[in-house]
Amino acid sequence: MAAAIVSSSRQVGRLTNAAKRLYSDAYPKITTHYTIHPRDKDPRWKDVNMERVAEETDILIVGGGPAGMAAAIRARQIAEEKGVEVRVTLLEKAAEIGGHILSGACVDPIALNELIPDWQEKGAPMNTPVTSDKFGLLTSSSRIPLPAFRGLPNYNHGNYVVRLGHLVRWLSEQAEAAGAEIWPGCAAADLIYRDDGSLKGVATGDVGIAKDGSPKDMFERGMEFHSKITLFTEGCHGHLTKMVSKKYNLRENSEPQSYGIGLKELWEVKPENHKPGLVEHTIGWPLDKNTYGGSFMYHLKVEEGEAPLVAVGFVVGLDYANPYLSPFREFQKFKTHPYVRPLFEGGSRTAYGARALVEGGWQCRPRPVFPGGALCGDAAGYLNVPRIKGTHNAMKSGMLAAEAAMDLIISGEASHDKGVVPTAYEDKLENSYVYQELKQVRNCRPAFHTSLGLYGGVAYTAFSTVMRGKEPWTLSHGGADHARLKPAKECQPIEYPKPDGVITFDLLSSVALTGTNHESDQPAHLTLKDDSIPIKQNLAVYDGPEARFCPAGVYEFVPMESGEGQRLQINAQNCIHCKTCDIKDPSQNINWVVPEGGGGPAYNGM
Secondary structure (H helix, E strand, O other), X not given: OHHHXXXXXXXXXXXXXXXXXXXXXXXOOOOOOOOOOOHHHOHHHOOOOOOOOEEEOOEEEEOOOXXXXXXXXXXXXXXXXXXOOOOEEEEEOEOOOOOOOOOOOEEOOHXXXXXXXXXXXXXXXXXXXXXXXXXXXXXXXXXXXXXXXXXXXXXXXXXXXXXXXXHHHHHHHHHHHHOXXXXXXXXXXXXXXXXXXXXXXXXXXXXXXXXXXXXXXXXXXXXXXXXXXXXXXXXXXXXXXXHHHHHOOOOOOOOOOOEEEEEEEEEEOOHHHOOOOEEEEEEEOOOOOOOOEEEEEEEEOOOOOOOOEEEEEEEEEOOOOOOOOOHHHHHHHHXXXXXXXXXXXXXXXXXXXXXXXXXXXXXXXXXXXXXXXXXXXXXXXXXXXXXXXXXXXXXXXXXXXXXXXXXXXXXXXXXXXXXXXXXXXXXXXXXXXXXXXHHHOOOOOHHHHOOOHHHXXXXXXXXXXXXXXXXXXXXXXXXXXXXXXXXXXXXXXXXOOOOOOOOOOOHHHHHHOOOOEOOOOOOOOEEEOOOOHHHHHHHHHHOOOHHHHOXXXXXXXXXXXXXXXXXXXXXXXXXOOOOHHHHHOOOOOEEEOOOOOEOEOOOOOO
């Protein structure tokens, strides 16, 4: 009997080992990044010097978008006014300032007017005031005009159509002129804490790591930046914002954030089709009534001799249910509409890009302060969705955070030795137009979640506008975006027209226009917590949605070398840093982390 038991246990052992080999063959190793495979357990790193050089600064700003630049400028303005010397340092992961910026963009100048009242004299690239508004509902064959008049969220007179990357670049020049230090190509990768648990600063990413996760001969450790106050202005779904929010439980009293993906192209159009200052939006086709989204077409003023320029884009709410939906292909399909297509006929596409955006609003606000720092702009979710505007709120929040930080630094309360919570920033937000706007429109986006979908959302937005947001209730978004994706067996595949290379295009030729570049021999920064999940769960249940929701062709399901089954291939070099995969992955298995500094898209005024 005992012999039989031993024999049986040996058989089980052999089966277990066989199962492990089968598991390994079926689910090959994909992720080599140190956040998943720690270096302290890797003998290849045993004798590598892991010390970092440290810099000390007073205010550290992580992210070089509108919020970060506004914070840097305001902090230095206060230092000048008070006659104190305060070091302000801003880290930006793009190789050039503005290189990762993508937005519509139709900008309300209210915050810029406060920050730099003489911006026109100083040459800010805000040259296209809105001259006319158009809004319409597209059916499959026609357009139904909808009202766009004063008092409605889509009324844009007084605003400016801009190329936001150019505006951010100009803001960086103002920040440097004011005395701020701007460090492009520095990707903040890790958080550093004090002994009291407060945030001490950040560390930039290491360079010189091979694709297999081993150190190269030219390996260099990142730098540490220690600060009295750190402001996170990373934009939507930032890498460190995720970490700091989890560390300090900043989302404890908020709903899960809701997101959209915005895709954009720049087109040189025929002169007769160009109407500088025209701002046009559509809703409806090609999306069904239960999928939130719409388009924008902004006509930019250009200098004499330059080609007429139109920015066209398409936004899809990432709470969509059908795993077969492709935001990129919906965008291409939109341009084939008989009302839209004539604008682009005879023209040429010059640029493409995509970026996730925060749509949750009031219900999804995290607490914006914590020991040692604060969240600003889209990192905290301050986009006004009905207005399709966030730049002014991002800038204002950055300015308010800088004011609160400067008060603590000048008074001596904030130091390198202890972390303080900049609670005054939270108070300033409560009394600002940032929170007033968000509260007023809080029910517009979640109203699209009813069975009436688009029609119920539009009707409610009109009602809420009349009520000026004073209705005594707050609607819920109903859960996280990734949880709304349905299994493939419950959905119908979507047929998309083939690209014609004239008005509509394939994905890879589009990505080529982004100027995206990454050091090829580095671990993929699209990390998987479990390498088996893409096949075992995402492909099996949802038919591999990551191959469709990514707007850059990063994720591909390809045949196994054995010829049996498929495996996931991650083309990390294609990544345009949109963050959609991290948000929409139904298994929440993808964690986007920063690649080596300077990698990513190289947008020119997107």
